[in-house]
Amino acid sequence: MICSEAPGKIILFGEHFVVKNKPAIVTAVNLYAKTIIKEYNGFKVESKQMGFTIDLDKPVPREYSHFIEIFKLISVKTSISKGFYAIIDSNIPVASGMGSSAATAVSLTHALLSYYGFKPEYSLVNEIAYRAEEIVHGKPSGVDNTVSTYGGLLFYRKNSFERISIKWPDEIVILVVDTGIKRNTGEVVRKVLELYDKYVDIYSGIYGVYEKLVFEAYKYLVHGDFHRLGELMNINQSLLESLNISNSVLENIVYAMREKGALGSKISGAGQGGIVIGLFKTSDLKNDLIHEFNSKGFKTYIVKPINTGVKNC
Numbered sequence: 001m002i003c004s005e006a007p008g009k010i011i012l013f014g015e016h017f018v019v020k021n022k023p024a025i026v027t028a029v030n031l032y033a034k035t036i037i038k039e040y041n042g043f044k045v046e047s048k049q050m051g052f053t054i055d056l057d058k059p060v061p062r063e064y065s066h067f068i069e070i071f072k073l074i075s076v077k078t079s080i081s082k083g084f085y086a087i088i089d090s091n092i093p094v095a096s097g098m099g100s101s102a103a104t105a106v107s108l109t110h111a112l113l114s115y116y117g118f119k120p121e122y123s124l125v126n127e128i129a130y131r132a133e134e135i136v137h138g139k140p141s142g143v144d145n146t147v148s149t150y151g152g153l154l155f156y157r158k159n160s161f162e163r164i165s166i167k168w169p170d171e172i173v174i175l176v177v178d179t180g181i182k183r184n185t186g187e188v189v190r191k192v193l194e195l196y197d198k199y200v201d202i203y204s205g206i207y208g209v210y211e212k213l214v215f216e217a218y219k220y221l222v223h224g225d226f227h228r229l230g231e232l233m234n235i236n237q238s239l240l241e242s243l244n245i246s247n248s249v250l251e252n253i254v255y256a257m258r259e260k261g262a263l264g265s266k267i268s269g270a271g272q273g274g275i276v277i278g279l280f281k282t283s284d285l286k287n288d289l290i291h292e293f294n295s296k297g298f299k300t301y302i303v304k305p306i307n308t309g310v311k312n313c
């Protein structure tokens, strides 16, 4: 039996801006998509979380065609000497901004390469998972599959990244609030790009301001100045609002966090739904705030960066 697990992610800075080649700061977090593979007379993929089972050697609905792509790319690299039954189990919320589709692609790719006796090098896993993400999202920046593959806290730019090697302080945590409002990343990205093209002069200025911001954020992260980092998250949130990806549900969470002691808070991921993140000192993060969010039907997670990417489990 083969088992591989790949982490989900949180974008601290730079969703959407990264699509236009600006850097993003992103981290792997301790929620995982896990794939278990057993030998089988056929080529089956089952997702426990999504509740589907598909046969890769038969026509599959369009929404699952990225699994066919992974299988195709793997069969180019390895000899498909035997069949398999892959079971994917994930605790990463779906379509929420935590990189669930990328982590699924990364863990399945890593598991299948291992199953066929091929060394699952990070670069190859990442490349195959990116191709799957292209089918799911259209024109992804590649940030999700990269952070899920390599793990850690990354300063990411399309096609390259640098690891930010800091020790994350014990007294700082990230509160994630999942609104449960599902959205399609590809569609939200397309709308933002349309808006950009409509007002190129305005948005090229805003994207330039964002670029200054992310370099400052990098500096404060490395220096361990989380007060400044939080303030920059708030400014990043204002820039995201200008991309028209916010709404009153998200804004209420952003401001509730700030009013209850967050160092900074913002949408994370594509927006229009999905998650809001708040940077907190552990001493300032009170249970009543978490209860307040839960009582409104939102799921909450307290996460920290993790260093490991995809691995055997």
Ligand code: PMV
Pocket (backbone or CB within 6 Å): 014, 015, 016, 017, 018, 019, 096, 097, 098, 099, 137, 139, 140, 141, 142, 143, 144, 185, 189, 268, 269, 270, 271, 274
């Ligand atoms: O799929 P999400 O919600 O994690 O969003 C990914 C981040 C975007 O910048 C909006 C898209 C991308 O490909 O980088």
